[in-house]
Amino acid sequence: MKPILIDKALPEQLPHWGILVLESHHSSEFIMEWRTHSFVKIIYVLRGNGTILFNKKRCSFSEGDVISVPPGTRNRIVDGPNAASSLYVCCVARGVLRFDPSLIPQLPCRALPREKHFAHRVSSVVRRMVHTQQVASEMRPISMVTDALKLIKLICERSRETQKIARIAIDYRQRIQQYIDLLPSRFFEETSINAAADHLDIPRRTFTKLFAEITGDTWLQHVRRLAIEHARHRLHETDLPVSSIAFECGFHDLSTFYRQFQRHCGISPGRYRTDFGLQDETR
Structure with a gap:
């Protein structure tokens, strides 16, 4: 069954349990206005490419990328030319994460560095959430919250890994620069x-x-x-x-x-x- 293509960004209205997953399949005419939200937004790029704009920066994205948008962050998606994107958009209310105030500050505001295993794990969780959301069940709220927490955990872990790698790279570069400075003697x-x-x-x-x-x-x-x-x-x-x-x-x-x-x-x-x-x- 072919997905329904949209020209404008879908409304993000969260249910009472605080978790919503949207399937956003864009037409070639897709336009998204600037928006700011009070919840965490995690985007998995299923197809296509483009750019996500934030207040003071922009990040390119393509198939398989994972994008983290913290609460209160002004954002807008612009698809690439002839590359309308299909996205899974997971919205997580702040209240779901209230038990640990340190979680939201850990979330990056960017596309996370691409890594095949990480992207596969994220897509698996999001696909399961899409299925769970469509099934009317008493277990749906707790199942959605459980998977949302898994998703947040994956994002935080990946962010920490990349920060550690960046720190190591800076340290390596400094060491090599010092070595180069001493080489003439x-x-x-x-x-x-x-x-x-x-x-x-x-x-x-x-x-x-x-x-x-x-x-x-x-x-x-x-x-x-x-x-x-x-x-x-x-x-x-x-x-x-x-x-x-x-x-x-x-x-x-x-x-x-x-x-x-x-x-x-x-x-x-x-x-x-x-x-x-x-x-x-x-x-």
Whole structure:
């Protein structure tokens, strides 16, 4: 059976037990006015995509996303072009959560980061609530409240997880930035990207990703660039043998040093010294 498409947002009138689930299937002409409500609203995106607007921010959404809208939050949904959305909208009265005043402040005002297992659990609970709501039964109120609490629990747990991940990411980024700041004076001690990641106690993949985001280079490119810059300085300022400078810069293989120097500078170390080194200054 095809769902009935709507052009305007459905009214959100909660029953006396405080839980309502709406199936909102939008037509291509769907328009939603700004609205503010006194209850918690959890949205599961079944199909389509678009944007949910809040007072001071906006969040894009697409199929499988879960959106949390706390009480008192002005909001409005705008569907994407040619992508009218179908949504499950779960409304939970504040009174249902009165037993724990800390719950509502924990609810984020945004689309939660997508994660397949989390989205599946949310959709399962919401689908069960849709079915329960349609069955006239003495157990309907308590069943709806029970599932609503499960849903709120899932949202709070996911929010805490993402906040923890964000804090860890910030900590990782700070550690890597400090490491990068020290590299010019210790690049010659570096042996491998694995050793660097282990030293900072950061997963290799995370280290690689964040290092590239911060520097614009891979770890090896960055370390070798620092080494070649130092070699250029030493060739210019000293008459040390090229082999000694190569070793000082962390190159244990002279042929590798020559290749890297040629790649970065376009000339050999010997030619560089001839053109820019001490001999040049005595002319």
